[in-house]
Amino acid sequence: MKGAPASINDIARALGISASTVSRALGNHPDISADTRSRVMEYAKAIKYRPNALAVGLKHQRSNTIGVVIPEIIHHFFSTIISGIEEVAYSKGLRVMICQSNEDYNREVINIRAMLDHRVDGLLISQSKDTNDLSHFVEVFESNVPIIFFDRFPSELETDRIITDxxxxxxxxxxxxxxxxxxxxxxxxxxxxxxxxxxxxxxxxxxxxxxxxxxxxxxxxxxxxxxxxxxxxxxxxxxxxxxxxxxxxxxxxxxxxxxxxxxxxxxxxxxxxxxxxxxxxxxxxxxxxxxxxxQKGFMMGKKAIEMLLERIENPTSSFVPRTYKFQVSLNMRDSS
Amino acid sequence: MKGAPASINDIARALGISASTVSRALGNHPDISADTRSRVMEYAKAIKYRPNALAVGLKHQRSNTIGVVIPEIIHHFFSTIISGIEEVAYSKGLRVMICQSNEDYNREVINIRAMLDHRVDGLLISQSKDTNDLSHFVEVFESNVPIIFFDRFPSELETDRIITDxxxxxxxxxxxxxxxxxxxxxxxxxxxxxxxxxxxxxxxxxxxxxxxxxxxxxxxxxxxxxxxxxxxxxxxxxxxxxxxxxxxxxxxxxxxxxxxxxxxxxxxxxxxxxxxxxxxxxxxxxxxxxxxxxQKGFMMGKKAIEMLLERIENPTSSFVPRTYKFQVSLNMRDSS
DNA sequence: ATAATTTCTGCAATCGTTTGCGGTTGCAAT
DNA sequence: ATTGCAACCGCAAACGATTGCAGAAATTAT
Incomplete structure (x- = not known):
């Protein structure tokens, strides 16, 4: 019950079958007999087996994770955007990795690189105030990782954007x-x-x-x-x-x-x-x-990740950047 | 310049040496001659090589990532805590993975499991309002992943806590x-x-x-x-x-x-x-x-991750839970 | 000239999972 | 009895990086 978590090999050894069979059984592959499948399932549950996301990610070349880089989380607007992003991500079983740039260019660069290192499936970014050099964004394009900017974007780059009017x-x-x-x-x-x-x-x-x-x-x-x-x-x-x-x-x-x-x-x-x-x-x-x-932060967050997911699913070679502009409304109150 | 990112093998092939040599060269291993090292370094920089964090994590059995689960990010208090956590994490080159439970028990469970699947090195948690069943926390203990609760903790469990008085x-x-x-x-x-x-x-x-x-x-x-x-x-x-x-x-x-x-x-x-x-x-x-x-959110966040890092570095067998209680102060203003 | 040593590099296994391909059964058809 | 065909399962390679060990080359000592 302690030490390293159970692996697929542990199950295989315990049941006297091969790791491939275990993998297929857990994945409901039709090649596996109902009997074997249920034995595997049962044992897996008993020892609380959980797949190693790192190994799966390495194998599949993607991590089921999307990265988010925002200037500062304490701003309510950005918090609501994140909530919108998480809402959709959660419903699709995706992980979300959030980093703050703290309005600092160097930190933005490091965060983005770290995300790429983790093989995120896509990136959602709102750039920091003092970002002028855009080469780190270009790196993202070159690595073919879909990226969508929300609210704050580099106007010099032709990218997907979710913005406010x-x-x-x-x-x-x-x-x-x-x-x-x-x-x-x-x-x-x-x-x-x-x-x-x-x-x-x-x-x-x-x-x-x-x-x-x-x-x-x-x-x-x-x-x-x-x-x-x-x-x-x-x-x-x-x-x-x-x-x-x-x-x-x-x-x-x-x-x-x-x-x-x-x-x-x-x-x-x-x-x-x-x-x-x-x-x-x-x-x-x-x-x-x-x-x-x-400003519709929550909706913007949802829209941003939805657009990103579409980009991830259709890695089309002919890229035509799109901009989604959210309309605003005036809430008249007592100060005017 | 497109497609899969460069791997250590690509460098090895290009330079006519083995992957192990490349790995050692990049890691400044003394076995490698200065000449080989510099050739590797140079080429790696040229093709913008970046290590695959998934592979490294899989090999080392840890991800250099710590997981954070909070009820709701839109609350300013929690945002400041996250900023404190990130501050320290950033300075140590650690990644931070943030999830919201949205005050929902099921979501908390799923988030924690996902973090464990990703082999986070440790967990920072503030539990949701409607969490009564604590088995998912127990699972964390059993998997030997250090966990620290901040602000909201399960009083039935003997755990490390960073709290407010x-x-x-x-x-x-x-x-x-x-x-x-x-x-x-x-x-x-x-x-x-x-x-x-x-x-x-x-x-x-x-x-x-x-x-x-x-x-x-x-x-x-x-x-x-x-x-x-x-x-x-x-x-x-x-x-x-x-x-x-x-x-x-x-x-x-x-x-x-x-x-x-x-x-x-x-x-x-x-x-x-x-x-x-x-x-x-x-x-x-x-x-x-x-x-x-x-309430000193930023300080609490810093303290929480510092305590976590200490736990990660000293996986002592004799676990004695500690509680760090932040003192509060009253800010007197015009309403009283 | 041979042995001993140092310096450098490669082989291969490993982390946990997936998957193409081939192999082994058993059973029915001929 | 042979063939054909499912049904089921395992081997081994792969993903990218790390590392113990062995081995080659170069250097020094004897």
Whole structure:
């Protein structure tokens, strides 16, 4: 009952038959007599035999495992995506291997390599913020392991993508704020090269122009975390008298600025209206409840793995990258 | 550049040497001449050789992977634990395999078995709410795979545990509320058999008695989610006039009841003081900012895997289970 | 020149499983 | 009695890497 787990050979030895027969019996191969089969089955159950997944994987050249690399698991959006992925994987008997890049390029590279070493059947990736060199992704293509990007993808590469319509989301929010009477809308944007943030910002800018409002670049602040909002406190309070709306690139910074403004005596939504992006659970908990764009993380996760499984099952030579864009919706609450 | 990844045999063939020599060269074995070694190294790099982790694992009877089973990844507390686990694992070159039980017993069993099938070197587990049968844990012991429980553990089993001092946490909160003048404190408890919740409740009850306040069992409500708080709205509002404090078993229900009470016109903390448990990031975002017990998830994750690694490295026959209990601290904010 | 030693490399078994192919039964048909 | 054909089972190679042991080559000692 201790030591190494039972193998197929142990069963063979105990029953005086060959390992091949045991293997076939356990696999319900028709060549094996009902008698032998049942003896094997019975004994296997008795000693709690379980196949060695490593050996099976080695033999079959695949591991029944799919790899997931995400920036940070603590973000609710990514957690929900993982739940969606796991949901499908579980129903199909697939294992899921999750790694975090922690928004670090080197870690992303190492994680991806480790996944390939483990012969994962496919990869699901949302790239880290500071990934510019894409050679590790190219390596994945070359090794013929299907890979699907979700939410954050390298635009330079022609790949399968599961994404959110961030542009549309940015438009929805901005349109909504304008409809509510806002004429001077501050946008809290993400720093640097994050495409999703850039798209939201583009949606904002486009809508401003479409509405024939004056587009003021000074109304865009690189400020995408609670900390950064508080760090920019002076700057924000200096602008506050001249704005009547805020569109934050995510819910946390939306709430941060909401608190900051309220603490400074501004009424929300009366004086200034605020909206976020993501529909974090926190959005419906804070007061005033935050208007925000709903992102369908769970559905995205499901879609991503389903698309991946299709790629795995049909390793077609003629690869035509596909993009699945999830539509968003605006959840209007009390902050606007 | 496509098809199956390069193996050690491919290198051997190409260089006209044996696979064993290649293996030794890559492993810096002293038997191999500097010349041969460098030729192998060079060629391996050129064709981007990477060892097949499945084969290595099969040979060595371990996978350099540790398995983690948690109830739900979307809970911030568990996410931080995972981050702590990954932090250490990453620094040691270990892979981490994460599965969610979704608070479902069957899924927990299947996940654990899958981990064992993959020959994980060790297991880190936080058991699901509805796990009563413990035979799958016993199987792990019998297979000699080290296992450490974190946060939620089966009290019937003598195992290694990394836990929070929930009892002390419950006391801290209750003492604090009493010090602030509360005399009639409602406790929102977790349903049924969750030990961590029971401990917090025990801390509450003990403190009430120690303070010579009357302990009223009617002041304990099984209500541990936002939804359940709202479902119990009538009941809570009926009690509200007679209470002056609330200790919720977690932050989400604390915030839910805070909102519910405020919507009904109660002043927090003036009329009723509220405190939670866990120190979810949301606690410092909501208004009023929530007083709550800080749980050190990241540290717990680190400690758990460190303890596991020690168990893996010293597979001592004389097993003496250890419990590491993390002390908690109270973060006093505006809600109390 | 032979023996002893060092230095390097290869053979083959092994980890646990799968599977093509061939072999051994038994039984019915001829 | 021979052939034919199922039905059932085992041999051995493979997947990719590791490693004890033996052996070859080169070097040194005698």
């Amino acid at each position: 961030d542009f549309q989301g940015g438009k929805l929010v901005t349109q909504h704020l304008i409809e509510r009477g806002c004429r001077s809308i501050l946008h809290l944007a993400t720093s640097e090269n994050l495409l999703v943030g850039a798209e939201r910002c583009r949606g904002y800018a486009d809508t401003i122009r479409e509405a024939a409002l004056t587009f003021d670049p000074n109304l865009i602040l690189l400020c995408d975390t609670q900390q950064k909002v508080y760090a920019a406190k002076e700057q924000i309070l200096a602008m506050a008298p001249h704005i009547d709306g805020v569109f934050a690139v995510n819910d946390l910074s939306a709430i941060a600025i909401m608190n900051l403004l309220m603490d400074a005596g501004y009424q929300i939504p009366d004086t200034i209206k605020v909206a976020g992006f993501g529909d974090d659970p926190i959005a419906s908990i804070v007061r005033p409840r935050l208007t925000t764009v709903e | 929930d009892f002390q946490g419950g006391k801290l909160v209750t003492q604090h509320l009493i010090e602030r003048g509360c005399r009639s404190i409602l406790h929102l408890a977790t349903s049924e058999n969750l030990l961590v919740g029971a401990e917090r409740c025990r801390g509450y009850a003990d403190t009430i008695r120690e303070a010579a306040l009357t302990f009223d069992p009617n002041l304990i409500l099984l209500c541990d989610t936002q939804q359940k708080v709202y479902a119990a709205k009538e009941q809570i509002l009926a009690m509200a006039p007679h209470i002056d404090g609330v200790f919720a078993v977690n932050d989400l229900s604390a915030i839910a009841i805070m909102n519910l009470l405020m919507d009904a016109g109660y002043q927090i903390p003036d009329t009723i003081k509220v405190a939670g448990f866990g120190d979810d990031p949301i606690a410092s975002i909501v208004r009023p900012r929530l007083t709550t017990v800080e």
